Amino acid sequence: MSILKEEFPVAAMDFVTAGEASAQIKRMLKKLGVDPGVIRRLAIACYEAEINLVIHSDGGKLMLELNPDNVTLISEDVGPGIPDIDLAMSEGYSTASDDVRMMGFGAGMGLANMARNADHFNIESIVGEGTKIEMVFDIK
Amino acid sequence: MTVKEVADIIGASILTKQADTEKQVKEGYTCDLLSWVMAHGREGMAWTTVQTHMNVIAVASLHDMSCVIIPEGIRMEDDVVEKADEEGICVLSSSLTAFDICGRLAAAGIGAC
Numbered sequence: 001m002s003i004l005k006e007e008f009p010v011a012a013m014d015f016v017t018a019g020e021a022s023a024q025i026k027r028m029l030k031k032l033g034v035d036p037g038v039i040r041r042l043a044i045a046c047y048e049a050e051i052n053l054v055i056h057s058d059g060g061k062l063m064l065e066l067n068p069d070n071v072t073l074i075s076e077d078v079g080p081g082i083p084d085i086d087l088a089m090s091e092g093y094s095t096a097s098d099d100v101r102m103m104g105f106g107a108g109m110g111l112a113n114m115a116r117n118a119d120h121f122n123i124e125s126i127v128g129e130g131t132k133i134e135m136v137f138d139i140k
Numbered sequence: 141m142t143v144k145e146v147a148d149i150i151g152a153s154i155l156t157k158q159a160d161t162e163k164q165v166k167e168g169y170t171c172d173l174l175s176w177v178m179a180h181g182r183e184g185m186a187w188t189t190v191q192t193h194m195n196v197i198a199v200a201s202l203h204d205m206s207c208v209i210i211p212e213g214i215r216m217e218d219d220v221v222e223k224a225d226e227e228g229i230c231v232l233s234s235s236l237t238a239f240d241i242c243g244r245l246a247a248a249g250i251g252a253c
Binding site for chain 2: 015019020022023026040047048051104106107108112113116
């Protein structure tokens with residue numbers, strides 16, 4: 001049974017509040033006494049997922065579940081989807097617009113950074129429908 | 141070295157009012173690609189960047205950095221500075237270039253990651 005379950009909606013192209021959900025998740029896990037190393041990895045992956053929702057989706061949500069042995073984070077969106085996941089996963093590849101790149105995003109590091117920080121990473125996408133990413137962070 | 145000492149070395153003014161300037165700076169970093177900093181940032185960093193929007197604070201805060209340094213006297217909007225104060229991240233403003241800031245901090249013994 002999970003200790004905690006929370007959902008955080010993320011709006012498309014809202015750069016002002018982008019990062020709020022990640023900051024909130026980080027604070028919650030800190031309060032609950034989760035290992036700081038796990039929180040750090042999760043916060044980084046969570047922020048990447050949140051920024052991806054803002055930049056690339058038509059809106060989505062982050063779902064957090066704290067279990068005794070792990071923390072699961074799911075990012076689910078409605079949007080264009082990813083035609084070639086292997087290509088999207090390769091560092092340096094990005095479809096971000098020039099405006100977004102001017103802000104310092106769109107380096108093509110996001111998905112790879114999520115996979116690197118999570119203990120288990122799974123991504124599924126349907127073109128024209130959306131993308132779902134599931135990440136699990138083990139608590140030692 | 142503390143954030144306050146870093147500010148003295150680079151002749152910077154501290155824009156934040158409440159964030160702790162006695163926080164220790166463990167290492168220095170400079171990069172304007174936020175996605176890159178997300179991948180390479182670390183706790184206790186003093187991060188120099190010309191980016192001044194809200195997400196700079198989010199990235200610094202998620203990494204538990206010590207401070208953000210804005211070079212060349214670039215203006216940071218008040219609401220971003222307020223957000224930095226809320227998150228406990230010091231923001232320093234220096235008239236030096238990023239190159240000069242890094243040079244001086246390195247000469248003062250601050251290492252890279």
